[in-house]
Amino acid sequence: MRKVQDRQMMLGEVDISQIKFDGKSRDEIPQLLRGLQYIYCTPELKDKVFSLLEGRIAVARSGRRGMDLWKILVLGVIRLNCDWNYDKLKEMADNHLTLRKMLGHSLDCMKDPKYPLQTLKDNVGLLTPELLDAINVLVVQGGQNLVKKKGDVLRGRGDSFVVETNVHYPTDINLLFDATRKTVEITSGLCEELGIPGWRQSAHQMGVLKKCFRICQKSKRSMSKDPQKQERKMEKDRQLHRDYINKAGELLGRAEESLVLIVKSGCDDLTLLKMAPAEMYLRDGVHQIDLITRRVLGGEKIPHEEKIFSLFERHTEWISKGKAGVPQELGKRICIVEDKYGFVLSHMLMNKIGDKEAVVP
Numbered sequence: 001m002r003k004v005q006d007r008q009m010m011l012g013e014v015d016i017s018q019i020k021f022d023g024k025s026r027d028e029i030p031q032l033l034r035g036l037q038y039i040y041c042t043p044e045l046k047d048k049v050f051s052l053l054e055g056r057i058a059v060a061r062s063g064r065r066g067m068d069l070w071k072i073l074v075l076g077v078i079r080l081n082c083d084w085n086y087d088k089l090k091e092m093a094d095n096h097l098t099l100r101k102m103l104g105h106s107l108d109c110m111k112d113p114k115y116p117l118q119t120l121k122d123n124v125g126l127l128t129p130e131l132l133d134a135i136n137v138l139v140v141q142g143g144q145n146l147v148k149k150k151g152d153v154l155r156g157r158g159d160s161f162v163v164e165t166n167v168h169y170p171t172d173i174n175l176l177f178d179a180t181r182k183t184v185e186i187t188s189g190l191c192e193e194l195g196i197p198g199w200r201q202s203a204h205q206m207g208v209l210k211k212c213f214r215i216c217q218k219s220k221r222s223m224s225k226d227p228q229k230q231e232r233k234m235e236k237d238r239q240l241h242r243d244y245i246n247k248a249g250e251l252l253g254r255a256e257e258s259l260v261l262i263v264k265s266g267c268d269d270l271t272l273l274k275m276a277p278a279e280m281y282l283r284d285g286v287h288q289i290d291l292i293t294r295r296v297l298g299g300e301k302i303p304h305e306e307k308i309f310s311l312f313e314r315h316t317e318w319i320s321k322g323k324a325g326v327p328q329e330l331g332k333r334i335c336i337v338e339d340k341y342g343f344v345l346s347h348m349l350m351n352k353i354g355d356k357e358a359v360v361p
Contacts, residue, residue, distance in 0.1 A: 013101075013104060013105065013106050014101045016037060016040050016041075016101075016102060016104070017037065017040065017041045019033070019037060019098065019101050019102060021033060021034050021037075021098070028081060028082060029078070029082065029096075029098070029099070030098070032077060032078060032081055032082075033074075033078075033098060033099070033102050035139075036073070036074055036077060036102060037102070038142075039139065039142075040070075042142060045138065045139070045142040048138050049073070049135055049138055049139075050069055050070075052131070052134055052135060052138070053069045053072070053073065053131075053135075054069065056126075056128070056131045056134075057069065057072070057126050057131075066123070067119065067123040068104075070103075070104070071103050071104070071123075072123050072124060072126060072127065073127070073135075074099075074102055074103055075089060075093060075103070075120065075123075075124050076124045076127035076132075078092070078099065079124060080127075080132070086117060086120050086121050086124075087117070089120055089124070090114075090115055090117050090120055093115045093120070094114045094115060136344070140339075140343045140344070140345060143341070143343050144339070144341060144343060147341050148341070154339055154340070155339065155340050156337055156338060156339045156340070156345055157337070157338060157340075158335055158336065158337040158338075158358070159335070159336060159355075160333045160334060160335045160336070160350060160355050160358065161333070161334060161336070162319050162321070162329040162331045162332070162333055162334075163331050163332050163333075163334055164329055164330060164331035165310065165313045165315070165316045165330055165331045165332070166313070167309065167310040167312070167313055167316055167330055169330075170307075170308070170309045170310060170318075170330070172288055172291045172292050172295065172302075172307075173213060173216050173217065173241070173244065173292065174213070174217075175284070175288050175308060175311060176213075176244075176245070176248055176285060176288035176289060176292065177209065177210065177213045177248075178281075178311050178312075179281045179282075179284040179285035179288055179311055180206075180209060180248045180251050180252060180281075180285050181206060181209075182277070182278070182281040182311070183251070183252060183255045183278050183281040183282045183285055184199075184202055184205070184206055184251055184255060185202075186274065186275075186277055186278035186281070187199070187255040187258050187259060187278050188202040190258075190262055190271060190274060190275065190278070191258055191261075191262070193271075194262060194265055194267065194271070196258060196261055196262065196265065198254065198258060199258070205251060206251075208247065209244075209247050209248060209251065212240070212243055212244040212247050213244060215240055215244075216237075216240050216241055216244050219233075219236065219237050219240050237296065238296055238297055241292055241296045241297065242297065244292075245289045245292050245293065248285060248289060249289055252282055252285045252286065252289075255278065255282060256282060259275060259278060259279065259282070262275060263275075281311065284308065284311055287308070288308075291306065291307070304318070309330060310330070315332060316330050316331060316332070317330070317331065317332060317333070317352065318330060319331065319333060332349060332350070332351075333349075333350035333353075333354075334347060334348070334349060334350065335347065335348040335350055335355070335358045
């Protein structure tokens with residue numbers, strides 16, 4: 001059984017409409033709670049929001065008591081806007097006094113029940129992106145009714161910003177090292193489980209490869225302008241890169257042979273599932289060897305669309321927006337459309353498109 005909210009207040013509870021906030025606070029929590037308080041205190045908006053929640057979230061009329069819809073809404077909005085994980089959400093829901101007032105708990109935090117972590121995951125996770133978008137439309141309309149004058153024409157504007165991904169600066173040599181490291185790590189672990197020999201010195205071999213990688217990195221730091229020294233340096237760089245990709249190619253070749261042996265050993269479906277990432281990183285390593293060979297040894301300029309900017313967050317894009325002091329950003333573009341009052345009307349994830357292509361939609 002799940003309710004919108006318990007109508008009967010308990011001893012020690014504070015009416016949500018009477019909760020006071022620090023008007024000078026610049027933190028996001030009081031601002032979010034004030035917005036939720038407005039929804040709660042505006043009957044027309046409140047009815048629309050909870051009719052939407054009841055239609056999208058199963059509300060059983062019998063059985064064990066579930067989390068109230070009001071609590072789900074408050075905790076979901078706080079978690080997303082503050083960018084908290086569920087552990088942080090549990091800590092704040094258990095101990096943040098003003099938040100507990102908004103949730104309908106008494107002032108004595110020691111007597112009120114705490115929130116189990118799994119309960120938060122099961123219930124707050126019911127707020128899907130589609131449901132939140134629908135709620136956002138209702139809230140924006142309610143906010144516009146407060147500030148919009150009669151006959152006023154509504155205008156909007158759109159702009160994009162970059163949500164950066166947590167990746168290191170990508171170069172073809174460090175991406176090759178990442179691909180080889182993960183391939184060897186997964187393959188050697190599977191071979192050890194199945195008793196297939198050949199990877200007893202895998203840690204030592206990766207150490208040798210890392211040494212070659214570091215030498216290639218340091219070789220780029222020479223700033224000499226003498227043409228003869230530059231030519232000697234370029235020849236030395238080519239040899240260092242040749243040694244590096246030969247060593248990486250040797251390890252990747254051995255890993256490929258071991259993966260074939262694993263398949264021939266009659267492994268189960270779980271082992272095949274574990275093999276899939278190794279095969280993917282193996283293909284990435286071969287691709288990076290090809291790029292290094294073409295760029296360093298062949299002097300070719302690699303087309304942008306052939307480059308990979310992260311093996312672990314593959315959606316990462318190389319974005320150059322021409323900002324002063326920011327030559328490039330690594331992440332994804334997000335387009336935000338807001339009206340002249342500052343309410344966010346819409347948003348869009350921009351997959352390999354620029355601002356010009358996103359303006360009209």
